Amino acid sequence: MALFTVKTSKKVETNIRLEESTAKMLDRYAHFHKGPADDVVNEALEYIFRHDKDFQQHLQKNPDEEVAASVRIKKAPGSVKGAKSAAKSTGSTNGSVARSASAVAPSDAK
Template sequence: MPLLEITQTRQISASVRLDGATATQVDQYAAFIHASADDVVDKALNYVFSKDRDFQDFLKTPQSNKVTSTLRIRKVPVNEAPEQPAKKPIAGVKPTESVQVSKA
């Protein structure tokens, strides 16, 4: 039996607006726990959702399935890695081959 159980989840990209002070605290908390800001927001929301008893009761009602989405989700093609933009040379600098330097 493996010692670790890895659960892959489907992640999406979404835009949200935060108060400036909240955004700063998200970054500070991420630094504090050595995680990304995305992880902080995701885990904090999951924590709140799981602890709010009224919300848990709401999820059991038919109304919870009829909620209109207001989250701005960025559409990404399925099974397609994002393309890396081609690197452009700096103006006035020509690309050269690598040069080896030998000690005399």
């Protein structure tokens, strides 16, 4: 039985980097769910956010905490500045496999 249900919702586009073995398992899990890998990633993260008790306590203790954004959200098509900065930010040489996935911004979820 699957741990969560994959559903679609409003998305923003971002790039994530995964270990090659994780990317392969993501593809297999998406195939198992008969849905796109983007939705699997989103639902897996939402599941973690809901079920991590330590994280939930942290959120309650720090409701207005602002953190530096580490996820780069791609700008809408037609945004020249966004396209240039996205192209610069995707280059890396640490040996990980780059995979593209869409993720729901936490404020857009449910």
